[in-house]
Amino acid sequence: MDKQDLYNELAFYTLSHPGPDFIHQHIVDAFVAQSAKKETKWIAIYYALIGLYLYVEKGYTGKQIQLEHIRLSKQKKEFLPFELPRNKGNFTVEDVLKTDPGIERDLAIELWCKVVWEAHKTCKSYILAYLGK
Numbered sequence: 001m002d003k004q005d006l007y008n009e010l011a012f013y014t015l016s017h018p019g020p021d022f023i024h025q026h027i028v029d030a031f032v033a034q035s036a037k038k039e040t041k042w043i044a045i046y047y048a049l050i051g052l053y054l055y056v057e058k059g060y061t062g063k064q065i066q067l068e069h070i071r072l073s074k075q076k077k078e079f080l081p082f083e084l085p086r087n088k089g090n091f092t093v094e095d096v097l098k099t100d101p102g103i104e105r106d107l108a109i110e111l112w113c114k115v116v117w118e119a120h121k122t123c124k125s126y127i128l129a130y131l132g133k
Helices: 003-015 024-035 042-056 062-073 093-097 103-119 121-131
Strands: none
Touching: 003 024, 003 093, 003 103, 024 042, 024 062, 024 093, 024 103, 042 062, 042 103, 042 121, 093 103, 103 121
16 A cells, blocks of 8 residues: 555544544644645644644644644745755654554554654744744
């Protein structure tokens, strides 16, 4: 299976997740950030990294991140390009899917987000500037 197929399998799990926090948002952000290339649209990279920052460092739920994305979409700010890291983390969607569904997989999603955010921390100043912080 390729990475997109693995992501789709994990998305099926998160979209059917019974929790109110909407953990699906976290896998969207981790996947986009980890698979970003120079051809990826900057809006996708910024929003993914904003989501990871808010989740990992600020404890936002997926639903809260969605609301923040909506708020940000009403602003007309420029996406300043920056250097993407070569290594975007050594824990991937494949690793998440190796865990059992339930709390173990939910914790693996959290770990994945932390690993991907840590790999992108050199971009943090751009994310904070975009957020107006």
